[in-house]
Amino acid sequence: MIRRIDAYAYNNGLRAVSPLWKAGFAAVLFVLSYLAHPLVQAAVFVWMFVWIVGHARIPFRFYAALLAVALLFYAASLPALVLELDSTGGLYISETGLIRAAGLLTRTAACFATLAFLILTTPVSGLFQVLDKLRMPRLVIELMLITYRFIFLFADTAQELYQAQQARGGQSGFRGRIRDTAVLVGRLFAKTVQRYRGLAHGLASRGFTGDIRLSPLTGTGPAIPRAYLWEAILVLAALLALEGWFIWRDML
Template sequence: MFKIDQYAYANKLLSVHPGEKFAFALITMAVGLIFDTINTSMIIIIMMSGATIILAGVRWRLYVKLLSLPLGFLIAGVAAIAVSFSYHDVDVVSGFTVGRFLVGVQPGDLYLALRLFFKALGAVSCLYFLALTTPMTDIIIILRKLKAPPLFVELMSLIYRFIFVLLETAGRIHLSQASRCGYFSFASTYRSLGALLSNLFIRTYWRSRISFTALLSRGYTGSINVLEPRYSVSYKNILAIAAVEALLIVLGLHGRGII
């Protein structure tokens, strides 16, 4: 089981209604995407990180490690926006010339890149809050109650379950190869990795067929129904979420100069 799933099933906010956590994460992410100012995005990052670490009890080392995973993609993406090429001399924060080209970072492009970086990181922090505090089964139940497309929900459920089948199969193959010194040298590692990847698809496909046959034998008709845990709705939490979102909207409007 992933660390994310371990915390999803064993965190301090597990007893909170999943609809409240779902609404809090998605509304906050929507506010951050609409009012994409740096101040609003930074407040969202701090708020969602604090809720995940302090309220849910997630270890901060794990959270920082998870948050650092998308940094490489974000930095590469915003670098392409921040760095520009020009024939003419323009105001740049830092740059150099290559022949007739001026390669540098203009103030407007730098601000746009930073705004995009913090906006994306704020959205990631919202998704991490939902993933680390809410089990996948509860998320699927909420999606069904929201009348999400049944095909989308069913594919989401099946893909989630087969991720663990894939990892378990890969782990068994790797253990078998390692016990036979399959990763002793670079050449053997290369051969073993190729054999693992080629056999992984075949074995996973075989196990998926067995699982599908088992579902059909139990009356599967295109929908996997699970027992729904009973949660109590907290009006105190709803009021707190509404107050936080209203404050974020006010800060976003103020950052845009509307109020």
Template sequence: MIRQLDTVAYDNRLRTIRPEQKMIFAILLLIMAMIGSWKMQVMITIWLAVWIIGYARVSWKVYAKALGVVALFLIMSLPALLVSLDKSFHVSIDRSQIFTVMSLLSRSAAAWSCLFFLLVTTPFPEMLHVLKRMKVPSIIIELLFFTYRFVFVFEKAAEELYVAMKARNGGNHWRHGGMLVFQLFQKIWHSYEALRLALWARGVSDEMVYVHVGTYNEKSKRYLWEAAIGISLLLWLG
């Protein structure tokens, strides 16, 4: 799933728009989603779905799968917000929290839409390049880079270990799960050591350089006008 999203970021119809423009667009919508009403949050979610599926041509299956994962985590958090337990272990639903929960769900969906839009339309190295131009501290950019890399290492290692265990008739006992987790972190640590030695062998002692390849297209001005008009309408209607 993670590698698929990274591939989509390099192969979508909004790839020709400057990364700084997409980041500003996503950040503005994120701020509006955090401070706006639930109506504005719903409109942002729907509008960004149009951008992701309609304009960027991201497969609706990919969008639905990612949205399903987020919805699963949100649903799992509902009992902690709605269900109350008193001293006599009586379980009840706090109806006064229903509006708060619905507001939280709409805000979370809108915020996820903003970040997912940025994830599937802008390659991560270009995001780092923009952050570097914005004078973000180098230590933060380096941490983001290593986190980004080890997400792929983690996914690949987990997949390989899972396939290996199944091929050897691995069981479903909790001990096998603990063994899998231990081997997973061990393999990730070895990957980290290999990366550190590779960087040291190449003489990398200062901050890394992120090469940006210009992909700006004059036709993207149409998207800029549409984004500006859409944000204005959201502020007016919300």
């Protein structure tokens, strides 16, 4: 899945929009999604669907699958949220727990949607440029870049070892799968370290001195289409106004 995310980040309808603008837009909506009333959070989730599937043209099925994976962690926490013990030791579903679970669902969905908007429309190189622009320590950026590269190296190595086992008749039957998977995990670490050393030697042979240089993020990048900009301003203002109304109502 990570390869498809990376592919969509480089090929989507909002690829030309400034990474700095998209990061700022997502940051504002993330804070709003975390703090706002559940109805505002639900509105943010729907609006992000319009941006991701409509404006960025990310396939609906892929976005839905990504959302389903994220909500699995929410589903795992549901029993602890909605189930309570009565005085006799029996379990029952509490009304307070259901309200709490519903509020957590809207918050989780809205926050995930804002993050999904950013990662599905902005390449990792653009995110690193934004971090560099925000004066993130260079060491932290370099560690993140190396870790990101290592994920692909690790995945490629695991895929190669798995295919090699299948070619030799492995990964068949329940016990065979358990045995072969244990062998794969053991060999995976050694093989990955070997490939990582090869990558390090290759960088050294090309004159790498330990300093990873990023291309500068000049200005604000390509302008966002005027229609999208006005949509962002007007809808965000409406969401803030709605949240203000909820706050004013609760204070009465």
